[in-house]
Amino acid sequence: MAEAVQVPLRETEPNWDEYLKAYYSKPSSTKTWSGYEVKEFYTPQDLAGKDYEEHIGDPGSFPFTRGIHRNMFRGRYWTRREVIGMGSPADTHERVRLLLEHGSSGLNTIADITYEMGLDPDHPWAQNEVGLTGVNIAHIRDMEVLTKGVPLDKVSWSLITASPVAAVTMAQYVAVAEKRGYDISQLRGSIQNDPIHFRYCGFKPACPIDLSIRLGCDVMEFCTRRMPKWYYTTVNMYDLREQGLTAPQEVAFGFGIAMIYIDELIRRGLKIDEFAPRFTFYVSCHIDIFEEVAKIRAARRLWARLMKEKYGAKDPRSMQFRFAVHTAGCSLVPQQPLNNLVRIAYEALAAVLAGVQSLHCCSYDEPICLPTEKGHLQALRTQQILAYETGVCNVADPLGGSYYVESLTDKLEEEILKILEEVESLGGMEQAIRSEWFDRKLEQEAVERQKEIERGERLVVGVNIFTSEPEKQTPLGVQRIAPESAKAQIKETMELKASRDKAKLREAIERLRRDTVEGRNLLPAMIEATKAYATTGEIMGTVREAMGYPYDPMEILENPFK
């Protein structure tokens, strides 16, 4: 038997005043995250006068407040997708395979900064940054490596390219699928393709508004006609929220941007019920669980009414607000990093309680580095625990009928509508963007969110409450991108450029230029150019120049085809 160890009593007294303060502490604010005061409790009175069928409805029925499926997760769990993108296409492929081996149910790859900007790896601005934040797909061979061995007609692949370069991503994916003999009408998956919002994520030179609308809608139109199973846009209100917006602002401005695309598709002659069933959104789930659930329920009701009343949709599928959730990266902090695991779990819970279609959980190390293997796996495990252990999936819209959640849903809906009206009074979202009103709004909100933290009105453990000495080591290590991957990609791109059939390439580039000038849908010419080994930078540059923008968004390279 081990000897009992004598623990010496501490000499110092605890700080009893601090203890008493902790014992008697209570919330310093009873506002929601977005700043709405809430009551002590809610009663049937708060829902008085609201007709259940008309205002709420069963899950799977108009106005879809309670979800788009009657049986929700009993039919199928949400898709557990973790965003993956790092280093070379081969590095990214490897991480995709790892997560698949561990039960990931959807593939989800994200482009790096250089690719989103439309720069080839050998561009002077790209050389230091290739692969740092995602994967660069310089040409068709990169897409072949990324998708190697994947049955493209069976899996659902989510391609995260948001900028106008999404059109090239789509072309590269289709080109590879066609080369492998797939019928592209059978391809399933989604592409982010929301170039308008992406100007607010640091990509303004790559996202002039006219180019954004044109290429964004070219992808939407092409997929509607040729790839009916493909979700051709994921309007990214998540990214807007990450800039510091409140919950209702996120939805209102997201809807504003969505309507720019819808109006253009209708102008092109598509019928709302032809394309709307494949319209999807990317939504944030921040840390205020009930407000996030209420936000999503309100968004569903509003979207259904908007599609029915404003756009005259008849097909119920057109009225269903389909969305993926990204837990809020900006809610995570590097201070006391393991706390992030808990934040992510709460946010994921909110997404599931709100009836999410597809979920990405952040890795706990997101405010420190790219996800490590362990961080990535933990994010996937967080989803699996929710799905397989907690029982929250048994019943559709479990919070429906809660006096509080229904009231908060009404409140959020009212606030979203107010902002939509404000945008309308400015001449619509496109005008609010062109006049830079929205730029100013975002900056103002970002500063305000930080001040709320600095004034102690918004509490973040480890930042302005329960702080501790910074940790010197990241608990599960740090993800590094091997510089060799970038160097190899630069070299391969340069070699490919030197070895192509020049005549065939020129012909394809010329067709692309002509189609741009003559206003045709650019996807067919982009697919042909991709097959002729045109690079991403060359395809984008050709389209840009033909539309009157500089060939190179960084304004360094000249058009090599002149």
Place this chain on the structure above:
Amino acid sequence: MTGPGERSRKIKVIISKVGLDGHDRGAKVVAHLLREAGMEVVYLGMYQMPEAIVQAALEEDADVIGVSYLSGEHLVYTPILVEEMRKKGLHDVLLIAGGVIPPEDIPTLKEMGVDEVFVAGTLSQKIVEYIERHARRLGADNASSQSLRETGGRCQ
């Protein structure tokens, strides 16, 4: 109550992104809050290469350069930035960095010649206090950065 003489003694700060990284929410907020704390801030915005940042600091006669890194590019651009500062003789200009930076890299950045690193979640008061204590205009103790940048940083 500040007279014209005192106003010219305001601490002048350059805030910039480096390279292609477009995560500018933090940089803009820091620029705003330093301004509110009484400093003169020149916000260079996105798509700045080290040469342009140093050139701006020179032209503006800045006391502090603050760079924001959120895409893992800090170890790539910092040595270039420090070398450029050394070449242009900005020995007594304070260099601070912020953003998404692993704690493991902070000593490395300091060895390269960064004076201080403020990761995400830092309250602005801490940054203000640091600058006020160390910026040259108030005759502060910035011996560490001086010696490092005069020798071109330890990583040279």
